[in-house]
Amino acid sequence: MQSDSPIVGAIEAGGTKFVCAVGSGPGELMRAREQFATGSDPHLLLAEVVGWFRAQESRFGPMAALGIASFGPVDLDERSASYGRITTTPKQGWRDTDVVGPLRRAFPGLPIGFDTDVNGAALGEGRWGAARGLDDFIYITVGTGIGGGGIARGRLLHGLVHPEMGHIPMPVLDGDRFEGACAIHGRCWEGLCAGPAIARRAGRPAEDLLPDDPVWDVTARYMAHALATLTYVLSPRRIILGGSVRKAGRLGQDAFLARTRAHLLQVLSGYIASPVLTPDGVAGFVVPPALGDDAGVCGAMALAHDALASRRGTA
């Protein structure tokens, strides 16, 4: 990305906070950044966000486009009447909330890109981070919940709605009697590996677990089964693992990822022949985000750049 790329606006719309930025890319290309508590009044929050972007435009000049990477479920179908909305979320105040509409009205004519938070993060990592040059990869976030997005043959995964990878059914490890923590599915991936699941299994928050607590290993083993599923279904060239859980508190990210990778090779049992699915190669297959906690807001910037290119007919 050249430093003379246009200045765009970016919103990472999360369930806890909205991270907003203006700039042309990550790091020093990001000119300004602010965050706002999501709260339960979308009308109020979006007005605040609009005000912040107007203030940035008076400092840096007009934005060339805006990108929004949002928590969901969202409607991504541009032919749909509810395009640009957060739809069936249980989050108080946010059900059936039009996110794109108020921004379109505030900035008439501005190209606006809109996608899920995890698809946004995938796009950001593909543009500037851990998936540069790859046409097929997945971005997973494992934190309070689990979500996944990705790119297949160079295009973001959409479809009927959009992927909801956190809710895949899971096997039972020998002797494991934990009933899972997902309110809807019990023992789905999110019900076994998200932060609240780890806390419920261990009886205390993940960050309080000692490095040798067996809960870390059982979590890594379930992670491996889920990553094997994604590998079999989508055949990604790389899986980027974001979110807070992979930082693994006192155990640490490196140790947690190393265990997850070793278990993944065991689950795959050599079935898929590839140099990256070997003890020497797998550290390049399951990786942390290169943009760190900025993957989401950078992804929103990438969505903005793509919306601009699409408007210009160069995408």
Added chain:
Amino acid sequence: MQSDSPIVGAIEAGGTKFVCAVGSGPGELMRAREQFATGSDPHLLLAEVVGWFRAQESRFGPMAALGIASFGPVDLDERSASYGRITTTPKQGWRDTDVVGPLRRAFPGLPIGFDTDVNGAALGEGRWGAARGLDDFIYITVGTGIGGGGIARGRLLHGLVHPEMGHIPMPVLDGDRFEGACAIHGRCWEGLCAGPAIARRAGRPAEDLLPDDPVWDVTARYMAHALATLTYVLSPRRIILGGSVRKAGRLGQDAFLARTRAHLLQVLSGYIASPVLTPDGVAGFVVPPALGDDAGVCGAMALAHDALASRRGTA
């Protein structure tokens, strides 16, 4: 597809038989069709196949392109030295077999499309069958084994290798002690729902089971868990279920699909809001192939048409 479409050649390269055809499409657009036992001597078989296509060219004129939809694993990466090969198959005589090379040498300059059998079938169903007009869908075959291919945002899934959907890890249904029939993974999808798994669980071939045999229901329930996984990971607009198992012997295809769909809705528990994931809509979400047992060879024809369009720069 117009009836004045060019005549192309098609090979559905299966582990048991190679189905070859020339024509421009399915049904009456297929001018000739022949099948050959796969055997254990690829050199001999491919010479026979070449001879058959030459004979058809003398009847119908030169083929404009050739499509090959092959059993795998295969190398689909055109930049790879082993592009066009069947790679690590356990099938006797076929490991590391170049399939595209001999055909390229026999028909110099002919555009040749090459993909997996299930990606081919997906493409065929998208062009002429049960997925016309859809950009995001999956084709599954459940027979001696389980394979899956698909299209996301209009493009066939490739990636690191290609999908191997039959080997996803599976949950355990309450009280089920069956250890699974997959030689590598035991209780993967293939190890629970393919023909040999059903036969091992029941103690006799699937076609001998009575309609009320409980093995049908447990198979449909596991199918539902696998289809839920695919729905969460890829968000397809439709899943096409091919292969012999869905015909379900004396139970019948309609009853087996109806049970699978009902269990699928139960597994999803309403998490994904869509009109097709409701009791009224789900019969349009999980469907049999419209091309029936011709999905594969028609898919190879579609691969040929696409290779021709790509050569002409119109794809």
